[in-house]
Structures are given as structure tokens and as C-alpha cells.
Amino acid sequence: MAALPWIAIFIAASTAIFRAPRRLTLVLLAIGYGLAFALGQLHVLAILPIALLLCTGILLQWNPSPLGKLLCNVVFVIVALGLFQHWLPGFQNVKVIDAARFTPDAARYTMYLNFDKPLIGFWLVLTYPWVQPKKSFPVVAVSALGACALTSAVCLFIAFEAGSIAWAPKWPHLAWLWMLNNFLLVAFAEEAFFRGYIQAGIARMMKARPQAWWFGLIVAAVLFGLAHYQGGTALVVLAGLSGLGYGLAYRAGGLQAAMLTHFGLNLVQFGLFTYPFIARS
Numbered sequence: 001m002a003a004l005p006w007i008a009i010f011i012a013a014s015t016a017i018f019r020a021p022r023r024l025t026l027v028l029l030a031i032g033y034g035l036a037f038a039l040g041q042l043h044v045l046a047i048l049p050i051a052l053l054l055c056t057g058i059l060l061q062w063n064p065s066p067l068g069k070l071l072c073n074v075v076f077v078i079v080a081l082g083l084f085q086h087w088l089p090g091f092q093n094v095k096v097i098d099a100a101r102f103t104p105d106a107a108r109y110t111m112y113l114n115f116d117k118p119l120i121g122f123w124l125v126l127t128y129p130w131v132q133p134k135k136s137f138p139v140v141a142v143s144a145l146g147a148c149a150l151t152s153a154v155c156l157f158i159a160f161e162a163g164s165i166a167w168a169p170k171w172p173h174l175a176w177l178w179m180l181n182n183f184l185l186v187a188f189a190e191e192a193f194f195r196g197y198i199q200a201g202i203a204r205m206m207k208a209r210p211q212a213w214w215f216g217l218i219v220a221a222v223l224f225g226l227a228h229y230q231g232g233t234a235l236v237v238l239a240g241l242s243g244l245g246y247g248l249a250y251r252a253g254g255l256q257a258a259m260l261t262h263f264g265l266n267l268v269q270f271g272l273f274t275y276p277f278i279a280r281s
Helices: 004-017 022-038 044-061 066-084 118-127 137-161 175-205 212-226 233-272
Strands: 094-100 109-113
Touching (some): 004 118, 004 175, 004 233, 044 066, 044 118, 212 233
Antiparallel strands (some): 094 109
């Protein structure tokens, strides 16, 4: 029974990412989060941020005044920050990997299936269709492959030379769950927000200026790096560099390409190198 909400949420994420009818995604979300409340995985306090997201999303569909749009987006950003950082009460995220050590030299790794963070991605793709520009499959595939190869080479080389990771091929038994979580929940929420909302949003606001896309790309990458502050300076720098790669993938191939690039880099490290990093004594 405990897995039922996640089945619905994973399918909802898939329908959102691959542009199925919005109504289908909304129905699946209602089922997934409704089951989570019924099973005690979400508590009553989670209703407030969910209601704020629902209300702002509906209001923005009514094309409010510029002040109304601004207020809705301010509320969204505040709620999104709390969801990203897991600061908001009521969400009982599920621990599925508990302090595991994938290789003897690796730091211990804990993974949760988060109810809070994916709401950011769902809100964005359902409220602002421009976050997910339409791209053909060949464009998405080529953009993702090129950006993933370049970004992985640069970031993993730097991490390897810095002694943060080492060659460590492996395939843990819960790798399939890590893959589902990383692509459908983590990459979805992060790329929809940083590349779709911030990078593309800045470009839309500065559309009369020729360098708008590049400015948006850099700002989103810097903020993405800073969002990883808990991992220390090295991770902030590497995340910022990877954010540039994800941003280039988004510019060329849209949200799907950015997500595939993000997921691809993480998967290469997860399967072939120390994950998450070499433990420091």
C-alpha cells in the first residue's frame, strides 16, 4: 500500500515530462497525493503549501493584472524555496536508502523519495507551458547526448583530479529506484525551475536584448550552484559548471534535453565513479 502514491506520482511525472494531456497529469497527481494523505505519508500542515500552489496556478490561468502576476510568482518562489530545502512541515518523505556505502572509500549516502520537491516541477509545467518548449525527438536526443558528453567530461574530470571521486564501477541493487527518483523527481523539479523558470523566464523578460538567453543561462547556473551550498565550495563550483551544460541543453533541446543531460551526468558518476564522493577522514 505504501508504494501506491509513488506509482501514481511517478506516472504523473512521466505524463508531464512527455506532454500528455494536462488533465491526465492532474488526475494522477490528485490520486497520488490523496493516497499519501490517506496513508499518513502527508500530514495536515502540507495542505497549506499545496493550496497556495493550487490557488496561484489557477489565478495565473485567469490572466490577472501585472501586480497579480507578480504576487502569484512571489508566492510561488517563496513556497518553492521551502519545498526545495524541505523546510515546510507536513511532508513525510520516504527514506529508501539509509546511509549506504556503495564502495569502501565512498561517503555514506541516504536517499529519500520526496513528496515536496516534485510539486515545483508539476506547478511549472502545468502553469507555464513555455517552460517546456516543443522540440522534435531528434533535436532532443542530439542536444542531450552532446551536452551530456561535454558536461560529464568536464565536471567528472575536475572532480577526479581534485580527488573527490575515483574510478569505481558498480551497480547497487536499488539502482533502478535511484534512476526513477533522479530522473522523474530530482531532475524534473530542478530543471523545470532553474532552466525553465529562471533561465527561460529571464530570456522572456529581456527578449528585446540580443544577449538575453546567455544572461539567463549564466544566472540560472550560478543560482543552481549556490543551491548546493550544503555540499561545500567544491560542489557549488561543480554544480554551477554542470548548470551551464544543462542550460545549453535546454537552449537547444528544451526541458527534456536538460533533464536527460542532468540525469546522464549523475548516472555516469553513479555507475562508474565514487558516489556521492570520497569520504574524508
